[in-house]
Amino acid sequence: MVCYLAEARPAGTSLAPGMPSVADAPLAAARSPEVLAGMLTAAAGRPVPLRPAAVAVAYCDRLMTVQQCAAMFGVSRTTIAKFLAAEGVPLRRPGGDLDDQTVVSAYRDERLSLHDCAARFGISQRRVAAVLERQGVPRRPVGRPPQRAASPGT
DSSP: OOOEEEOOOOTTEESSTTSOEEOOOOOEEESSHHHHHHHHHHHTTSOOOOOHHHHHHHHHTSOOOHHHHHHHHTSOHHHHHHHHHHTTOOOOOTTTTOOHHHHHHHHHTSOOOHHHHHHHHTSOHHHHHHHHHHTTOOOOOSSOOOOOOOOTTO
16 A cells, blocks of 8 residues: 655754754655645645545545544535535445444443433434334433432441
8 A cells, every 4th residue: 555654854954044943743644645735734724625535535534524524624514515425425324333232232231321322322312212212112211210218227
């Protein structure tokens, strides 16, 4: 696999006359020069040029979310979704490979709340509730579980 690297300038090298020297900086690596250029641009604090191929690489190869891509490129999530569609990249569904029985087990056996199940599996509470309903699992009452009365001998 080809990898493109951006190396730091040697210590003592200045960017321009009168500028302070650049200390050793970490390397940056990417699979393509375009992605490397985007990473360096982002590191410099400037918005990364929005190219459909760069968006697809960030989403597919770097496994960034739509929201992370939107933040990196400085655009909305809708714009990212449109660019991905133009490149023929299907959007990943959070928890797409989620097993219903795993969710049911966490809710029933581990006694996790809807909120806690949603956080664990990276899905919404509504989706957890839908899984439980689809599997015929009765929902527990909302709120804290009742406190057990203290035994008389304690």
